[in-house]
Amino acid sequence: MTMETASLTGIIKTIFWLLVIYYAVKFFFKLFGPAIFQSAVKRAEQSIYQQYQNQQQQQSQQQYTAPKQDKPQEKKKIGEYIDFEEIE
Template identity: 45%
Template sequence: MQTASVPGFIRTILIIVGIYYAFKILARLLMPFLLRKMVQKAEQSFKQQMNNPNPNSNQNQNTAASFEKPKPKKQVGEYIDYEEVE
């Protein structure tokens, strides 16, 4: 059975720390680009919704109508009121 060597352990720790800092630096460089793309995509979808409101308006009316009509509750049985007899 082999035992772990101290230089090998230190090397592994340095590799893990190096990967962590490399990821951190790349995230700082790439995050503004990714956020800008997400904002542009959201802006495009918002503009598209504002320019074409008709296809969704029929669907919105249907959902609003379903909220106005309460569904009747299913009756399970007859309600009986019991009085306490002394």
């Protein structure tokens, strides 16, 4: 069994590639980040608008209608109203 030891050049190469990958990812996020964010916001906006429309449709379908009465009941007529005037 042979044991390999880490060499200084191997460590330096690994650190170099990690830095290159880090800065490349950072650069691409700065370049494409606003477009990705804008598309995500548009999708969320459309979803919220669709939910609002669905809610409005459900409310219009479930509007309250008062129960209809066939004929209103007539009040009993007791007699005519007579207005008395005072005589002095």
